[in-house]
Amino acid sequence: MTTNDALADRIAAELIAARDRTTALTTAVDEADLVRQHSPLMSPLVWDLAHIANQEELWLLREVGGHESLHPEINPLYDAFEHPRAERPTLPLLGPDEARGYGHEVRGRVLDLIGRTRLGGPPAPFGESLTANAFAFGMVAQHEAQHDETMLATHQLRIGPPALSAPAPPPAPADAATLPAEVLVAGGPFTMGTSSEPWALDNERPAHEVEVAAFYLDTTPVTSAAYARFIADGGYDDPRWWTADGWEHRQRAGLTAPLFWRWDGGWVRDVFGRPEPVAPDEPVLHVCWYEADAYARWAGRRLPTEAEWEKAARYDPASGRSRRFPWGDEEWRPELANLGQRHLRPAPAGSYPLGAAPCGARQLIGDVWEWTSSDFRPYPGFTAWPYKEYSEVFFGPEYKVLRGGAFGVSPVACRGTFRNWDYPIRRQIFAGFRTARSAPDGLDGAAPETA
Numbered sequence: 311m312t313t314n315d316a317l318a319d320r321i322a323a324e325l326i327a328a329r330d331r332t333t334a335l336t337t338a339v340d341e342a343d344l345v346r347q348h349s350p351l352m353s354p355l356v357w358d359l360a361h362i363a364n365q366e367e368l369w370l371l372r373e374v375g376g377h378e379s380l381h382p383e384i385n386p387l388y389d390a391f392e393h394p395r396a397e398r399p400t401l402p403l404l405g406p407d408e409a410r411g412y413g414h415e416v417r418g419r420v421l422d423l424i425g426r427t428r429l430g431g432p433p434a435p436f437g438e439s440l441t442a443n444a445f446a447f448g449m450v451a452q453h454e455a456q457h458d459e460t461m462l463a464t465h466q467l468r469i470g471p472p473a474l475s476a477p478a479p480p481p482a483p484a485d486a487a488t489l490p491a492e493v494l495v496a497g498g499p500f501t502m503g504t505s506s507e508p509w510a511l512d513n514e515r516p517a518h519e520v521e522v523a524a525f526y527l528d529t530t531p532v533t534s535a536a537y538a539r540f541i542a543d544g545g546y547d548d549p550r551w552w553t554a555d556g557w558e559h560r561q562r563a564g565l566t567a568p569l570f571w572r573w574d575g576g577w578v579r580d581v582f583g584r585p586e587p588v589a590p591d592e593p594v595l596h597v598c599w600y601e602a603d604a605y606a607r608w609a610g611r612r613l614p615t616e617a618e619w620e621k622a623a624r625y626d627p628a629s630g631r632s633r634r635f636p637w638g639d640e641e642w643r644p645e646l647a648n649l650g651q652r653h654l655r656p657a658p659a660g661s662y663p664l665g666a667a668p669c670g671a672r673q674l675i676g677d678v679w680e681w682t683s684s685d686f687r688p689y690p691g692f693t694a695w696p697y698k699e700y701s702e703v704f705f706g707p708e709y710k711v712l713r714g715g716a717f718g719v720s721p722v723a724c725r726g727t728f729r730n731w732d733y734p735i736r737r738q739i740f741a742g743f744r745t746a747r748s749a750p751d752g753l754d755g756a757a758p759e760t761a
């Protein structure tokens with residue numbers, strides 16, 4: 311098989327996988343549910359459906375294929391920057407059948423285009439070619455996968471009878487209960503970001519060296535049981551644990567527990583419309599950055615920086631290089647991490663030993679997004695491409711970085727370098743966290759002297 315054929319097959323498979331998930335998420339509810347706005351934070355599902363198709367048309371049919379716009383009159387409706395989520399329900403959107411028909415029309419033409427496009431070709435510097443390494447196709451597959459995650463979050467916010475179901479993740483392995491609470495990540499430089507990952511987006515680039523002092527990181531994400539101890543200890547009522555902004559937000563928003571938790575003789579949470587006792591050994595979910603930060607301070611620790619998180623996830627002391635994933639360079643498979651909406655919840659803390667990083671930390675990829683202490687900033691040498699609104703307009707102190715993906719994230723949109731960002735008040739995303747502490751001086755991880 312030529313490189314071109316292999317790439318064409320991979321692209322088609324990723325686009326089809328994303329569409330299968332989109333279809334599952336949008337056929338699980340009735341038409342009234344599709345056009346309803348379930349939260350001012352989210353679009354009606356029918357907007358996502360046509361927006362996915364509209365972006366696919368823009369980047370693949372128009373930019374790569376040189377086609378004219380299929381329906382120019384609808385383009386402004388599906389431009390995420392023209393219409394914030396809150397106003398989308400008021401727009402003259404395509405109905406469910408029209409949106410599906412539009413998606414089908416675009417996809418048919420895209421599959422034809424894949425067969426006609428020279429996808430391999432000579433490597434081009436990032437920012438020069440939409441077709442080198444099939445970048446635009448990978449970007450569009452990731453875009454649909456990201457909306458599948460957003461639509462899953464809409465399902466979690468939706469009020470009504472349960473519409474989604476999935477098997478539970480595998481039980482925790484036998485050693486989960488005896489894992490050390492934290493692992494040491496040796497100090498020293500490592501390569502952060504990437505210049506070689508073909509479908510990495512602009513904010514993940516370029517690769518650059520970063521010095522990280524030795525630190526300890528929680529072996530697993532913070533569990534619901536540990537978080538419940540913070541609540542029981544009065545963590546929400548003690549301003550010592552909160553930043554000034556965090557305390558103000560906690561007061562204004564009346565935060566007392568993670569989103570979707572309620573007290574009923576014990577903590578209960580709603581999981582896609584089904585109430586259940588909070589599972590003590592699962593990573594805590596649906597906490598905002600302020601809550602994660604306050605918990606860490608209460609625990610005498612802190613959130614890891616983004617660079618610390620990435621070093622823990624990617625750095626291999628044996629080779630001195632950064633891997634694509636904690637487990638190595640090979641692609642994801644189900645035994646390695648909880649991704650792809652196969653399970654609609656995080657796996658118990660300590661799961662996925664095969665996916666562990668060289669430092670021993672588990673579940674860095676999958677299960678829950680992990681808040682870091684870092685603001686969303688460009689890497690040195692950053693170039694916005696192919697459009698500024700993907701990342702550049704979000705750089706700054708108002709957004710915090712999340713890493714590692716969650717059970718709702720597709721493997722096509724998740725890797726050791728992938729960066730997500732959100733406001734520190736947001737809780738509807740599938741986010742948890744783990745904590746860190748600086749190691750004492752002397753644990754700098756210098757290579758042992760050789761004879």
Ligand SMILES: [Fe+2]
Pocket residue numbers: 361365390453457
């Ligand atoms: Fe989008």
